[in-house]
Amino acid sequence: MLSLELAIVLLSIFIGARIGGIAIGFAGGLGVMALALLGIHPGNIPWDVILIIMSVISAIAAMQIAGGMDYLVSLAENLLRRHPDKITLLAPLITYFMTLLAGTGHTAFSTLPVIAQVAKEQQIRPSRPLSVSVIASQIAITASPVSAAMVFFAGLMEPKGISYPLLIAICVGSTLSAVILTAMVANFLGCELKDDPIYQQRLAKGEISLQPSNQVALKPGAKRAVFIFLVAIILIMAYATAISPAVGFITAPQLSRDQAIIALMLTAALTITVSCKIQTDLIVTAPTFRSGMSACICVMGVAWLGDTFVEANLELIQHTASTLLHSYPWMLALVLFFAAMLLYSQAATTKALMPAALALGVSPITAIASFAAVSALFVLPTYPTLLAAVEMDDTGSTRIGKAVFNHPFMIPGILAISLSVCFGFALAHLLL
Template sequence: MLWLQLATVLFFIFIGARLGGIGIGYAGGAGVIVLALMGMETSMAYIPMEVILIIMSVIAAIAAMQRAGGLDYLVHISEKMLRKHPQYITFAAPMVTYFMTLLAGTGHTAFSTLPVIAEVAKEQGIRPSKPLSIAVVASQIAITASPISAAVVAFAAMLHPFGISYLQLLCIAIPSTFIAIMIGAVVANLLGKPLLEDRVYQARLAEGLIKKREQGEYTPTSDAKFSVYAFVTAIVLVVTYAIMLSGFIEHPTIGRSEAIMAIMLATAGVIAMKCKLNVNDITQMPTFRAGMCACICVLGVAWLGSTFVNGHIDEIKELSGSLLASYPWMLALILFFASMLLYSQGATTAALMPAALAMGVEPIAAIASFAAVSALFVLPTYPTLLAAIEMDDTGSTRIGKYVFDHPFLLPGIVTIAASVTIAFVIGGMVL
């Protein structure tokens, strides 16, 4: 029955992947129904409500900032940085998407910078697939280092009973992932023939399909600047409060997760009032729609995965416990392949990390393996990956004949492997 139910879980994940987008959540809900009909017990407790609520709260603030013009302001700052040293675009691009994701807690901020990255690379005669590939990977792995991402906050709560603080988690995650994306950038820079020698580019150039992006004058408004300053202030408050909870406040009246939600909602309200926004317009923002889509995806697929894992926790411990105890790095492989299918760092973390820790996996191994929940680049169907392909009119960023032979795969694998390795080393010093 275990293998039949596992096949059912994989089948509905596959159906969700074929549907794409919010369809992953729909398929997850259908899978829960089938598992229940097969005799598996499920519960509201298996739904990662904390992850979903944090995503909703953070996205509410980001959408308000976008409506006020804040995201355009951030893109303007990013473009100035990228154009300052355009010859180093393959290394500057992932830094930009990494820090934007670190700041916002969502990789969807990368959408706005991808056209700039593609254009700067094209102007320099650099194959756009090089900076675009590692930039997309950086936006995904940065989720596991962002102080306000749902995945980090949920994982920090799981580690608390082991005496590991939120600050210690960030002290390991941030440097390990940042160093790893720079290693990934070196790999990305070595891949692919020069742009001028690419046959697809030559054909597109001959057909007049290569367009030059117009650089318009941009003057940030006071509302745009205020919204960014307000959002950054909110992040500083969140991190400061989390640090205080780690040793200065013994009996807090509001927990870390609750504080993140409250601060983010309050920040959205402050931005809306100060900038005189029509709050109905906020729900029409692309970031708001993407964030709510992510909530449905996490709801469905994490509920499906948690139902299966909790229903067979004893068998899973028996099958995997000794293996993970002897080879803790194997957890990274499990998380890597799971995130390929679950399409969400938060969902993968909520579905598998509690089981891994319950099986006796050492906290340091779990923290080091955490970056592996970011393998969303393997299947070439993730929104930011598809957007990068669409933004590159040279045709250098393309899916190959065999589906998996795309430019994101090798830089992504190297980045995650490097992050896991470096995190083991840093974790040994921090913990």
């Protein structure tokens, strides 16, 4: 039965991945229904994760309609154009911190065209900064104080004596260090742009645009929207720290951390809407809103499917894996890596596997160090930000090979996650 159940899970994920996008969430529902027909009781739908994603995305979409994203992109473009020779380092730092603040990697969409254009103007191979920037936007989810994956993981760690601010400090330190080192290595990946035959062919055919993109006029409320959003994030971090048992400033909070994030983000969205005088019907048309709501469906279907399978076979999984993980704790990172590759969501992977790993007796240090591995969304070249980077690079340097897996995101992705796990073990042993 276990083999049949696992086959259903993998087949459902495969079908969803082949269709792409939101379909992986639809396929999760199909898998749950198939397992239910075998007599398996459906698991829990991760409503807490979904509601956090919805509230954060609502605030980001309101900020985008108010012009806040254009303002942030203009700041990023000014920085890159002042230091174009350092684009391979600066570009991933920009996407990392945008994701860190927003809690979603979809913010990278707006900066990718700028990165590609500046690199091309400087005759720097665009695949170098683009590949690391996409990876940075994915891995920063595991360090963001408002991401659904981090909020859920923090809830698992606090009963283990790991405070919210300490967890954030370890994750930011390990992932940021990994991104910086990966960016340095990326400078040596691939041939120089002038030596790339595909670039030369496209250049000869006139298929490459060398004109800089036009500056977008900022809306009157752009800066105000960004300020409101940043204030909301600061309040969330302050409240989450204050109610942490390790800090204990607030011993009997009226709102849980999840509820505080949802309430503050919805309030921020309302404040931006009113103070910046934006039309509410435009918010649902924002690209970040559409991609965020798509992510909710994906998390709902895939995490529900994963929880159904794990709960049905928890005793067998515990018996089989406990000895292996006790002897080789780093194996947890590999498990999370391959699961994220299929589940296509940091939040869904965390929700589906982290509770089971802790139930097996995995130490908090191992769990924290391995957490970055849930960001392995780059292995299959079908993730939206990855595809966007490929489309926006008209030089052809950011291309997917015939073997599917031989794409420019693979080496930076594996390197960044490996370094994050190593740094995570070092920092966790040092600080815990």
